[in-house]
Amino acid sequence: MVFSPHEQRQFAREPLTDEQADRLSNACEGSKEKLIVWTLLDTGLRVSELCSLTPQHGNSGNSASRGRGGRTALGARSASCR
Numbered sequence: 001m002v003f004s005p006h007e008q009r010q011f012a013r014e015p016l017t018d019e020q021a022d023r024l025s026n027a028c029e030g031s032k033e034k035l036i037v038w039t040l041l042d043t044g045l046r047v048s049e050l051c052s053l054t055p056q057h058g059n060s061g062n063s064a065s066r067g068r069g070g071r072t073a074l075g076a077r078s079a080s081c082r
Contacts, residue, residue, distance in 0.1 A: 016041065 016024070021041055028034040040050060 024041075025034055025037055028037055036050065039045065040047070
């Protein structure tokens with residue numbers, strides 16, 4: 001398959017299987033890394049959105065982040081993120 005230089009390729013993003021998520025979590029070197037990995041996996045946040053979170057975002061049992069255009073996105077935290 002040949003793509004022209006101006007044509008953008010779209011790749012389908014598949015969610016990780018439970019086994020893949022566990023392997024990724026087990027590869028973490030500390031609890032802080034595990035928290036980051038599970039937060040990203042459980043909420044679907046982008047890394048930049050995770051980096052913009054402050055402690056005030058975590059007060060209600062939900063996670064919140066500022067996305068594109070200044071919108072705030074909320075997502076429930078699973079037990080692995082608490």
